[in-house]
Amino acid sequence: MAHILVAGRIHAAGVAALKAAAGHSFRIVEEVSVESYAPHLQEADALLLRTQPLTADLVASSPRLQVVSRHGVGYDAVDVKALNARAIPLTIVGDVNSRAVAEHTLMLMLSCARHVAAHDKASRNGQWNVRNRFETVELDGKTVLLLGFGRIGRRVAQLAQAFGATVHAYDPYVSADAMSALGVTHEPTAAAALPKADYVSLHLPLATGGPVIGAAELALMKPSAILVNAARGGLIDESSLDHALRNGKLFAAGLDVLRSEPPAPDHPLLSNDRAIISPHSAGLTDECAARMAIASVRNILDFFAGTLDPALVVNADAVSLTR
Numbered sequence: 001m002a003h004i005l006v007a008g009r010i011h012a013a014g015v016a017a018l019k020a021a022a023g024h025s026f027r028i029v030e031e032v033s034v035e036s037y038a039p040h041l042q043e044a045d046a047l048l049l050r051t052q053p054l055t056a057d058l059v060a061s062s063p064r065l066q067v068v069s070r071h072g073v074g075y076d077a078v079d080v081k082a083l084n085a086r087a088i089p090l091t092i093v094g095d096v097n098s099r100a101v102a103e104h105t106l107m108l109m110l111s112c113a114r115h116v117a118a119h120d121k122a123s124r125n126g127q128w129n130v131r132n133r134f135e136t137v138e139l140d141g142k143t144v145l146l147l148g149f150g151r152i153g154r155r156v157a158q159l160a161q162a163f164g165a166t167v168h169a170y171d172p173y174v175s176a177d178a179m180s181a182l183g184v185t186h187e188p189t190a191a192a193a194l195p196k197a198d199y200v201s202l203h204l205p206l207a208t209g210g211p212v213i214g215a216a217e218l219a220l221m222k223p224s225a226i227l228v229n230a231a232r233g234g235l236i237d238e239s240s241l242d243h244a245l246r247n248g249k250l251f252a253a254g255l256d257v258l259r260s261e262p263p264a265p266d267h268p269l270l271s272n273d274r275a276i277i278s279p280h281s282a283g284l285t286d287e288c289a290a291r292m293a294i295a296s297v298r299n300i301l302d303f304f305a306g307t308l309d310p311a312l313v314v315n316a317d318a319v320s321l322t323r
Contacts (some may be wrong), residue, residue, distance in 0.1 A: 001025055002304050003064075007037035008050030011286075014293025020200045021138060021301050028070040034058070039224070041065070041152075046300045051261075051280070056082035071292050072283065073097065075314055076206045076232060084318040089303065091312050093150050093295035097283035100154035102281035105230045106163075108254025109199055110224045111199040111276050113137045115252075118273055137198075137251070141162035141282070145193050147212065148203030148231070148271040149184070156201055157184050168193055195218040199228065206232040215240040218261045223249055238269055245274035 003017065018026050029037045032050045041047070041062040059065065059082040068083060069091045075240045083090050099316040103242055115134045122130040144160045144204070146153045149171035157167045161183060168185040170193050176186035181198065187193035194200065194217060202211060214237040222228070227250060238259060244250040254277045255269070269275045284290070302308040302310065303321070310316045 002045040002066075003027070003043055004046045004048060004300055005029070005037065005040050005044035007050045007052060008032035008071070009049070010050075010296070011289040011293035013290040014297045016319035017294050017297045017301075019160065021297075024301075024304070039103065043217070045304070048296050048300060050112055051077065053077040054318065055079050059086065059088070060081060060207065066085075067091065067300055069296045069303075071296040072232055074205070074232065080315055081248035084215060084315055087319045089308070089316070089319045089321055090314040091296075091299040091303070092314060093292050093299070094197040094227060094312050096149040096295050097288050098155050100285045100288035101152045101230055101282040102159055102237060104278070105156050105201055105228055106159045108228045108276060108278070109139060109144070109160075109226060112252035112254045113139060115223045117276050125198075139199070142166070142198035143168060144199040145187070146184075146201050146203055147171075147190055147195035149179065152231075153201075154182060156203065157182060158228075160199075165199070168197070188215070191220060195222065198222065199226045201228040202231045202235050204231055206234050210233060211237040213237065213241070218250060219242045221250060224251050226252045226254070227255040230254075233259045233261060233280075238267075242268040242272055242275075246273050250274070252276070254278075256280055285306070288316070 002024045004024055006026060007027040009030040010303050027040055029040060032052060033274045034052050038058060038116045041058060044062060046067045047065060048071060050071045054068065055080045059079060065088055075090060076092060080090060082106045119130055140163055140271045142165050144165045144167045146156060146167065146169040149169040152218055153169060158201050160167050168187050169179055170187040170190045179186045218240055241253055245253060252274045257280050261280055263270060269277065299308060308320060313321060
């Protein structure tokens with residue numbers, strides 16, 4: 001009988017799927033931390049992983065491990081080489097969170113544009129005349145630049161267009177024709193596109209070459225521009241962003257992800273009134289959490305049943321898809 005370790009709380013729908021399936025046992029460790037799940041790896045045949053790291057050392061401490069299922073689509077914190085060395089498949093949930101993340105991205109754009117957090121605080125403190133500063137802006141008629149044009153980027157484009165924005169995108173893996181078919185203007189380079197954008201939204205994986213948006217890129221942007229990141233922490237040089245916001249070089253930033261989560265209490269962006277920060281929650285609506293939980297459980301059950309979808313396996317070329 002396979003034993004499944006669920007590392008972090010998942011939606012009740014996923015727990016129900018575990019309970020309904022026969023032929024396995026499972027343990028749920030609700031806290032989302034390495035320290036909470038690591039002691040149980042030795043007995044695990046399968047690991048369902050939230051956002052915690054899975055290092056080579058942790059893989060080595062898991063003698064029975066046969067499959068790892070990410071509760072999401074990102075796997076930056078997983079040592080795939082260590083899994084490949086033992087022919088352990090790493091699965092992701094596929095396109096279950098693009099709608100939720102895209103909606104959250106638009107929420108961050110609009111919240112920054114309308115100074116939602118600052119105006120809420122002012123209103124509660126009786127400062128009703130904050131509205132007379134005329135300092136908020138609109139999305140209608142503006143240019144939105146998407147850096148990355150995958151599933152989430154395409155959904156953001158549709159939503160931004162519905163608000164009346166013109167959408168441009170830079171993605172070296174997507175053709176100009178494919179973008180044009182969706183009413184989006186193809187940009188050959190990010191550097192050429194940044195000066196034109198009123199809103200810049202990141203939809204990229206984390207690269208090994210450092211931040212995508214650093215001091216040089218921020219200097220190319222309009223002082224009136226808004227920067228949004230609901231993709232990966234580390235895509236933005238946070239120190240340079242804080243400096244740009246505090247010195248009037250950028251209008252606002254909306255961030256769902258940071259390089260270190262949760263950030264240290266003295267992180268400068270936490271005290272920056274021009275930044276709106278959410279706790280890496282873009283994909284954690286009730287509906288999306290249910291879809292992710294069910295899909296991540298299903299991947300494990302399908303693996304042991306010999307029916308795992310290869311399209312959901314990150315390292316399919318390096319591993320066996322059945323036990």
